Amino acid sequence: MSKKHLYVLTGILAGVAALVFLYKLFILEFPITPGERTETWRVEARILVQATGGAGKVTLNIPQTAGNFTVISQNFVTGGWGLTTATEGHNRQATYSINRAEGEHALYYRAVVHRAKTVRAPPGARAEEPEIPEKTTYVDAELSAARTIVRAATREAADNQTLIRLVMKQLNTPQPEGPAEFLLKNNKGSRGIAEVGAELLKIGGLPARAVHGLALKPDRRKARFEHWVEYYSDGAWRPYDPKTDRFETPADSMPWWYGRTRLVHTLGTGKTETIISVREAFEFTLRTALTQARNVEKNLVEFSVFGLPLQTQAVYQLLLTVPVGILLLVILRNVIGMKTFGTFMPVLIALAFRQTELVWGIVLFGIVLSIGIGVRFYLERLKLLLVPRLASVVIVVVVIMAFLSIVSHKLGFDRGLSVALFPIVILAMTIERMTIVWDERGPQEAFKQAFGSLIVSILCYLAMNLPLVQHLVFVFPETLLVVLAGTLLLGRYSGYRLLELPRFRVLGGGR
């Protein structure tokens, strides 16, 4: 009776999953493999504001369509704050304001950006003719220092491009000297170079501006900005990248805002923190949610993982693969009969492997485990009671991880830093279990189980890391119902475990 119940339940789960899957695949035309998508990015700025009780104003520079990037849609989550947008110089700005606010507030700006494969020539004179020469903001000592550099450069320059190169060379050295050092002051990074460079070019008579662009890399939960220079020539803004000394936009960077202003300005508020995240979106985000007007489908997309904030989406892309790893773990334990330390320890280790990458993960895991076991055997001599002993092992594991990070950083292997992602308590329990097995069943059995755990971890990692698996669980989360159904069915699997066959071999004689 219970078996029939189980079959009906798993049948319903699989059926529902199949229906949703087929609907999304054929009606909504979601892509079934990871390759089928155009380049669309979802960008999110999250501003955390500590309001102080009075009126508050937060101004955010927001991206505009530029070059081969098109801002397809944008939306603002204001949480009760008023919102206005305006054009200020080269920038488009959104201003959130409130009359009276207290406590922490989160303001969101989200945009969907499409990148064309080829750079489109600026159609006609779309870039407005700038006022020549644009006024510089430099005065007094700064102005005269700037003039010193520009004068030297204009003397040698043959055209705009050589002028730019000569000016930027003064700023773009490891140890800038004299007037260049004075102008860069405490702002020697690539941002300072771009901003000061643009000012210098303006003084030299070439309209120019600093550009701050977002690096579009997959799944950046804390994205970074690149900084470069644009100058106006022959009716269009043209890029120069001081980092590479080439007249092109840095690779994969989307212009966000221009000039010497900061990304976010605040007035009348306390501490603010801005987090920018980026992730590659999928074709249908565009097609269904934006171009198709049918409401049901729109809601379906909004009421799914894609409706979540980007940072959370990145977390779920990781989290949604865990059930796949767990199903594999169940198969390896209950059908194959492999032994592991701790039931779900291999899946957690596999998650850590995703951050450390496989080979480094195994090396780091091995090092932490062997040092930990050495320490644990020493602790055995001290005859400590269980809970303090376990606590000591946890502390030792943390110390080992910090130590490994420092050593590998000093040696220049930055991969070693990712050791911090290992689940500390799980490692400590593994060390404890392994020493107990070592003591009671001998080192052979301990190594056998440790090796088994490692193999299972690696297999789970490989399964969870398949691009197709990641794509399917993220785009079609209903596949997890099938995973659940499979796991439920395995719960009633009563056949032999494969490793039991050799165990009972002597009983396999004929009758």
Add this chain to the structure above:
Amino acid sequence: MFDFGLWKRLRDNGVLGLNDRNANFVLVHNQRRNYPLVDDKVLTKELALKAGAAVPDLFGLIEIQKQVATFPDIVRDKENFVVKPAEGSQGEGIIVVKGRSGDMYRTAGGSLIDENQMAFHLSNILSGVYSLGGQPDKAIIEYCVEFDPVFEALTFRGVPDIRIIVFLGVPVMAMVRLPTRQSDGKANLHQGAIGAGIDMATGVTLTAVKGNSVVDTHPDTLNKVSGTQIPNWPVLLDMAARSFEMTNLGYQGIDIVLDRDRGPLILELNARPGLNIQIANRAGLRHRLEAVERNRNALRAVGDRVAFTIENFGAREAQAA
């Protein structure tokens, strides 16, 4: 790579696998609320006494750290005794003391431990080092069995015990676990003890299992394992059959020791008995379990159940089946 032939032969021989045991017997016939009755050896002792079955005498119980100091008083006039965790598993954390040497306790394995080491061991038991889920535990100090000389030639120190699998009150398979040098005097197969199968009809030993293979001589004493008659076998079968009413666990293992003076004593019960007993008996459990299940309704009285065992599960009958 994958031996389907072996799979099929094992299935035809009725060999019970771990998944099969758990899914179709343990989960179906053993209610979780009855587990504490067998997991806690103090409770098991009380149940057995209530049912009129003999158990090793309880000398003392240490439940909290403060009581560890009372240990020397508990054992002051006892020459031999056993210290063990109430909720231990697989024979772990058991110390068998056989006499003293000055201030030291002499263990069955031949090593000496002093008062401090004993106190540390007791503290470890209390903090749950040996208990199933690592929960706090109690330490039992009890009578050390003076084992019946019947297995003298087949034992390297320690106490041999008899494990009987009981299904719905019917003893279905049994083995005697014989300590070896490797198992340090413990009757635990995982630690290197050997297990000899038993003819259910007569109580005569068969060949034994060591690890996963079949042996017919004890590795230390080199004596032949098979052919030893266990005394009072019908009494043992009766004790095993009655254990079902004690715990209401449909599928359980009962561990019995033979004391020279007091006869068979129940040591403990187990809700998930191991499967190597099949190798010891060179027979699968499944056919026997199915036979009991088929005749379930006819097997109400203890006497009927014991008779069913003797009639159906003897070595000769099993071979003929």
